[in-house]
Amino acid sequence: MENVIIQSGPCGCFQILHVLLTQSTRFALAWSINFMMFGNFNPGWRCLHRSTAYKSNNVTAKSDIIHINKTSSSSSSSHNQLNYFRIRHNTVNESINSYSSNISLMESDDIMKNETRPLGTATKISYEGTCDMIHTCQSLEFNPSSSTIVSEFGLVCDKTWIISFILFMQFIGMIVGSLFWGQIGERFGRKIGVYGSTALLGVCNTMAVFCTSWEAYLVCSVFIGVGGVGILSCVPVYSMEFLSPKWRGIFASLPVWNLSSCCFAAVVILLKNWWHIHAVNAIITVIVCLGFFWVPESPRWLAVHGKRDKAIKVIEQMARYNKKPLPDLKAIEDVAGDERSQNKTYTYLDLFRSKTICITVIKLSIGLIIAICTYNTLGFGVYSLPGDFYFNFIISSCSEIPAVILVGLLANRVGRRWTGFVFSFIQTICYSVIVISSLFITDEYISDLLIKILAFVSRGAAVSILCILSPFAVELLPTVVRSIGLGFVLMMSRIGGLIAPFLLPQDRRSFIVCFIILAVMGVVACLVFLSLPETNKRPLRDTLKEVDSIEMKIGADASDKKDITFNKPESHEASKPML
DSSP states (O other): OHHHHHHTOTTSHHHHHHHHHHHTHHHHHHHHHHHHHHHTOOOOEEEEOOOTTSOTTOOOOOTTOOOEEEOOOOOTTTTTOEEEOOOOTTOSOOOHHHHHHHGGGGOOHHHHTTOOOOTTOOOOOOOOOOTTTGGGOSEEEEOTTOBOHHHHHTOOGGGTHHHHHHHHHHHHHHHHHHHHHHHHHHHTOHHHHHHHHHHHHHHHHHHHHTOOSHHHHHHHHHHHHHHHHHHHHHHHHHHHTTSOHHHHHHHTTOOHHHHHHHHHHHHHHHHOBHHHHHHHHHHHHHHHGGGGGTOOOOHHHHHHTTOHHHHHHHHHHHHHHHTOOOOOOHHHHHHHHHHHHHTOOOOGGGGGSSHHHHHHHHHHHHHHHHHHHHHHHHHHTGGGSSSOHHHHHHHHHHTHHHHHHHHHHHHTTTOHHHHHHHHHHHHHHHHHHHHHHHHHOOOHHHHHHHHHHHHHHHHHHHHHHHHHHHHHHHHHSOHHHHHHHHHHHHHHHHHHHHHHHHHSOOSHHHHHHHHHHHHHHHHHHHHHHHHSOOOTTOOOOOSHHHHHHSOOOTTOOGGGGGGOOOSSOOGGGTTSOOO
């Protein structure tokens, strides 16, 4: 099958269009997964006095403000309860004059106490409430400059655990989705897996806009996790099965995720409203789903499932778009004939019937667990870095792009294994220096600046590891179990996602402990990459027989590459741009 793909044009007009359409689904994915980086941001709140002119549980009509009013019930069981009210777009109709005449009665102590100012002078409101005072407050007001999940549902102080719980449940959804979409991609095709999961993201983002409680939002968040991981597991397999070995390495360096994250950061800064962002994401998802009506199914998947005629039609379409002569189709007929004779449906159990595949899957799982844990910890922990949250947010997103481009330069030159090792080593060094600077550098400005720079470098290294692991996993697994294998690896990697919310630093001590743990993980990741065999310039294998016939050597050196030959060289394709 590798020779058929090369002879049809390893990277021509067809592949460019296919990659553009399938990779566009990652915009919806990046926005959905990265949303909680903004959603868990606390814009600040202040404690207000209860106005005597208001009745119990009365709500002031002010856009994007949450008031938490204490009930006036004499019952001891309800006396200390806080009722949460969501205000949006002045949905509660109150007289503006009534609000203006009583607003002075609701000012907080830190503004009104012992303060005198000229008539008409604007008051600078401070939203720096602390949990020490919340039990004495009749009501809370959140900073109206930003509307997040925290401010929308009042998730502060004794409610902060809900944010970690939402993240936790989203990763539970990703675990379930990894297994589900891996089997869907293997049973019904890569195309169904990609666009089915994308459609689910669109539905969930639309439903999130209308959530009126954190419990409802939790349900949407779980299914966003289910849908998002389908794109993660199916898109790399789908795209790389149309490419030759050289272009698979370049594919890994396409900064689609990173550009999506930068666009997301820009939209967050522009809108600063959680449900507006969900609405925009839903619209984007509808647009990218239109690619379903053009992209064909993977010819490799069609061949190994015995669908010879459909596979040949796709190869003919590839050759026509790339202006190449129709290649020899004997390989398709051989693969399709073998699979038809077996008439076998592959499941997750097949990953463990081959010792080689089993060991490979376990190692890939460990590598991805560490990569996901470090990436999410650094991403969701942006709020804990020194400086302005929004500035850190966009710099953190943009810092990934140079690192991803560097992956493309290294993947084909030094190989997948050494590229992963280099970035894991860089991560480990950065984490170690962060711990040392936190403990021994007394100058706060220098320490904060160094920590911020190294955190951004570490995040870039983390996303580079994720990028190189995609082609690595695709090339290590044969076509018949590639989708379910990657689905299983991604399912295991969600363990790292489950750990990440609990590593988020809350104070200086936990900050240091967090980066010590990440440094240890970096050492383990280095060892994992060194133990995997090199796949650079090797063809994709299609059946389990091919895996059993090839001895995969741990720590394979460059001489292994001489075993691979193609019927047609691809050197003349080197001048053609990928995108």
